[in-house]
Amino acid sequence: MSLSSHVEELKKKHAHLSAAVDEAQRSPGVSSSEITAMKKQKLRLKEEITRLAPAH
Template identity: 70%
Template structure:
């Protein structure tokens, strides 16, 4: 997989996770532990995207 393709895949995962987090935050029965883990993964993806994009 080329670097460009890898970056695109990471960006898609980040966008999907971001949408999922927003959806979960609007839910009245949100699981805080799951939400926290999704936010950590979203941050990890963002950091990797930034590192590879530099």
């Protein structure tokens, strides 16, 4: 897998997780600790994307 395709895959995962966080925040059955865990995972993905993506 090339670096650019890896970064694109990370971006897709980040977008999917972002949508999941938004949905979880609207759902009364999801605990705040679950939402916090998803947000931390989302942040880790964003940090990895930033680290791997070429600077413009």
